[in-house]
Amino acid sequence: MELKINRPTKGVELCLDLEKRSQWETLEARRTELAKDPTIDQRLSGGPVTEVAREITQLEKEMAAATVTFTLTALSHREWSRFKTEHPPRKGDKGDEALGFNEETIFDAVIPVSIVSVAGPDGEPVEWAPEKWAPLADEMTTGQYGDFKRAAFGLNLGEAAARLPKSLGASLVMARSDES
Template identity: 40%
Template sequence: MSSLTIKRAEKAIDFCTDLALTARHEQLDAELGDVRKKRQTLASHSEAELVAQLRDLERQMAESTVVFVLRALSNKRWAEHEAAHPPRKGDAADEAYSVNLSTFVDAVMPESIVSVTHKHDGSPVDFDPATDWMSLADEMSNAQFQVFALALLALNRGVTAAPFSLTASLATPR
């Protein structure tokens, strides 16, 4: 038996549970951009008010954001899931990913979620993937669900080498 141990890849996903705040944030951000374009003085009263409102919304969004950590499955377990969810004939997305996407992600996700914490303080969220994933997934928008689905696929089919940071490399003296 080998003495090598493997730590499979993980990915953190920020998930905001109150995206209704996004529209107001976008509106205020656009207003702030307009004020900044039009201003003649260094700081207008309305600019300061808009900045304060934006910061408050960002705080609210951060407080309603949780972080899911997903971990890649073992090759054997991933292959078992692929075999159990073959692609539907004629479905381009299924054929591209070689699985039935409508059933595959929901079957694999509960095994892949290793933790859920509050972003603002790191405290654990009362979330049992085995029992809570399906009801959460049913409430997500398609865009939110795709973030999870693509992360799951990337973890298990993506890069297998240690990452390289070009930014760190450029900042390192030779």
């Protein structure tokens, strides 16, 4: 038997049209408001709640159509160690010292080489090269970039990624089904 490791991967969704997000939040707040209004019969279809819900679902479809999914993979321990060496902790930065690397710079280097594929909204592959990362990342919000940082961090340092997962819920279901 040949031993070969398939490192863990994680998908990160990136919506390219977040302008619609504020419209969605406004409509969702309006829907919540209407749902609490005692003067509106919530059982009726076609009323104001239904109309706002229709607008929300349309916006969600538009946002989904503008969303791509990046698949990142964990680096080998040697690759990760090399990046840690190249991005040492900043002197006096307690966070960096606890992590063992410069949190401000390491992910700019790690993320592009961790991306193994990009899929469009339709699931079809999108042509990708690591050099496309920096200009794209420069346009991201802090929240969007944070999604990528958390994925890369979890893949490379998350203990759970290195252990065999065990679903307590699935085990309980199977135990019950075995009893019958």
